[in-house]
Amino acid sequence: MQSEQAQVTDVEILRAVARGDELALGALYDRYRIILFGLLVRILNSREEAEDVLQEVMLQVWRRAADFDEQRGRPFTWLVTLARSRAIDRLRLLGARQRLADSAARNSPHEATDAVKDTLHSEQREIVQRALADLPKEQTRILMLAYFEGLTQSEIATRLATPLGTVKTRMRSGMIKLRELLGNEIKSLY
Amino acid sequence: MAHEDYKEMLAAQVLNALEAPEMRDLEAHLQSCAECRSQLSDLEATAAGLAFASMETIPLEPSLQLRGRILEAVRADVTAAGTAIKEAKDGQQPQSSNVVPLKQPRTWSSAQTWRAIAAGVVVVGLGATLFVGKQNREARQELARLTTQVRDAHRQLIQQREAIEIVTAPGARMTELAGTKVMPEAHAMLAYDKNGRAILMAKGLPPAPAGKAYQLWFIAGGKPMPGKVFTTDASGAGALKDQVPPEARNAAVFAITLEPENGVLSPTGEMYLSSAS
Numbered sequence: 001m002q003s004e005q006a007q008v009t010d011v012e013i014l015r016a017v018a019r020g021d022e023l024a025l026g027a028l029y030d031r032y033r034i035i036l037f038g039l040l041v042r043i044l045n046s047r048e049e050a051e052d053v054l055q056e057v058m059l060q061v062w063r064r065a066a067d068f069d070e071q072r073g074r075p076f077t078w079l080v081t082l083a084r085s086r087a088i089d090r091l092r093l094l095g096a097r098q099r100l101a102d103s104a105a106r107n108s109p110h111e112a113t114d115a116v117k118d119t120l121h122s123e124q125r126e127i128v129q130r131a132l133a134d135l136p137k138e139q140t141r142i143l144m145l146a147y148f149e150g151l152t153q154s155e156i157a158t159r160l161a162t163p164l165g166t167v168k169t170r171m172r173s174g175m176i177k178l179r180e181l182l183g184n185e186i187k188s189l190y
Numbered sequence: 191m192a193h194e195d196y197k198e199m200l201a202a203q204v205l206n207a208l209e210a211p212e213m214r215d216l217e218a219h220l221q222s223c224a225e226c227r228s229q230l231s232d233l234e235a236t237a238a239g240l241a242f243a244s245m246e247t248i249p250l251e252p253s254l255q256l257r258g259r260i261l262e263a264v265r266a267d268v269t270a271a272g273t274a275i276k277e278a279k280d281g282q283q284p285q286s287s288n289v290v291p292l293k294q295p296r297t298w299s300s301a302q303t304w305r306a307i308a309a310g311v312v313v314v315g316l317g318a319t320l321f322v323g324k325q326n327r328e329a330r331q332e333l334a335r336l337t338t339q340v341r342d343a344h345r346q347l348i349q350q351r352e353a354i355e356i357v358t359a360p361g362a363r364m365t366e367l368a369g370t371k372v373m374p375e376a377h378a379m380l381a382y383d384k385n386g387r388a389i390l391m392a393k394g395l396p397p398a399p400a401g402k403a404y405q406l407w408f409i410a411g412g413k414p415m416p417g418k419v420f421t422t423d424a425s426g427a428g429a430l431k432d433q434v435p436p437e438a439r440n441a442a443v444f445a446i447t448l449e450p451e452n453g454v455l456s457p458t459g460e461m462y463l464s465s466a467s
Contacts, residue, residue, distance in 0.1 A: 022264055029257055035241055037252045042244035051256050058260045062267060073231050080238035081204075088206050089452040093416045128242040146205035147240050153207050168202065175201035179236040 010075040018065035025062055032076070036083050042148050043087040044094075053090055057083045088150035131181035139174030142167060191215060193223065200230050204237040262348075265341040349429045352389050359383035365444055367463040369394060376426075378463050380406075380444050386434040392446065395422045395462060403451040404462065406430060408438035414445070419453040443467045 010031075016024035036057065040050035060082055068078055132140050145151045145159065153171065157164040196219045202208045203216055220227055356362060361384035369376030375394040382388035390406055398404060398421050406417030415435055422428035434442075443466075448459040 022261055025264060026257065026261060029260060033252055033257075034249050035245065038250050039241045039244045041250055047250075047252075051252050054252060054256065055260050055263060059263050059267060062264045072227075073234055074238075077231075077235045077238040080241045081234055084237075084241070085206060086452065092455060093418075093453055122245075124239075124242045125245045128239050132243060143205070143240070144243075146202070146207040147237070148244065150206065152209055153202055154209060156207070168198070171205065171207065172198055172201040175204070175233055175236060178240075179232060182236060182239055 011070050014061075014065050014068050014075050017062060018068070025058065028061065028075075028079075029058055032079055036079065039080065039083060040087050043084070043091060043150065049090060049094070050087075053083070053086050057086055060086070084147075091150045127182070127185050131178055131185075134181055135174055135177055136170075139170045139177070142170045143174045143178070146171065191219075193219075193226070196220075196223065196226055197229065200226060200233055203230065204233045262341075262344070265337070266344070349389070349391065352431065353381060353391060356381045356383050356387055356389050359387075363439075365465045367392075367444055367446065367465045369463055370461050372460050373462045376463050378446065380465070382434045382439070384439075386436065386439055388432045388434045390420070390430040390432065392420075392422065392428045392430075392463065394426050395428060395446075396426060397422055397424060398448060398451075401451050402448055402459075403453070404428065404446050405449040405453050405457070405459075406432055407445045407447065407457055408435055409443040409445060410435075410438040410441070414457055416453060416455055419449065419451065 010028075013024045013028050013031075017028065033054070037050055037054055040053050041047060044050050044053065057079070061079070068075065132143075135143075141160070142156055145156050146153075151159065153167050154164060156162075156171075157167045160167070196216055199208060199212060199216050203213065208216065220230065357364065362381060363383075364379060364381045367378040367380060367390075373395065376392065377394055378390055378392035380388060380390045392404070395404060403419040403421050405419045408415045408417060415438060418430055418432045420428045420430035443464065445457075445461050445465070446463040447457045447461050449457070
């Protein structure tokens, strides 16, 4: 688990990136490439698209590092938010010309090497999965459809043949419960 | 709509699950509501944690080449490079007082760690050392100018190689896009192979305004299908790799419009370039 000192270093790295330090951007990439790439592959279901979007995200970080405001959140939150928004924009673009069905992405993974074990985040994964397991199943399903498939509330309502009002309530309850469940643990997540 | 209504939309907002009009309303409310902004930040942190749920037991790793491609793209990014040089020239320091500047010993040790991590990128390391070591402003400006030239040349070389690969592939096609009345001097060439692998090279397009980018469109049967977005450099040149959808590989019209930087599903901006219909 990363210490508070490592967290400060994240902010320092972003400040160095904001000053045009390429090495700092490389360090940021090294630290978060596994979690961001895993997220992007899960959303886009394609290694190629995920790499393309990860490149765009890092370029966006390079251009906008000066906009990062540590009072408003952690660097990790900022990075994941950027990556997910980009991926969902891309997913919606691809959806308009038929969603890619690159199942090979999951069948032939490039597995992480021993050298990157410190960035595997396995402890964080367990914390989040335990919290998700404690949510009612219908809430988890709605959160997953929004988070990983990029569906809006109306699209989820259609997909699940559930009234829109119910979807809204479940989504909100699910996120609030998750915030409680992660509670203090969220500070040690990253 | 009341404050409580907006509050209930925050969870959906951090999941990108609101419809566009709701999102716009909420964003307007957030400008003036500190309580909602604070709750939004909390929920964003929770949503970021969900990324860990995507991790496989055996995590996936991007290809080894991606790191190099990202650093290459960053070096080719003229706008950001210009900013970095300007800041170095002006001698600006970060405004926050609780972050130690790079020049102080503690942060310098972080820089050494980065260098160790990036040991493979010898040229970058050498460039950075030179940059820090040389206090002479003229030398720095000369180094920056030459570095930009090398980056531009390298980027152009890669684009040209890719273009040659596509153009020389069996069954390759080339289509010319001419500037519309919005930008008559603009010009572009789209080449694609039989699998739809495409490269677009454009000239004469002014750098897009902040928050905007050029987007490629494949128009088949009168219906525009969105392509990817790209930007242009200071000379007005830009390139894009994309995939032509199967239904657009025959008798399609290709066009370029100016759109929000992440691209849109249907064209909303002015058309800058178009192929003959």
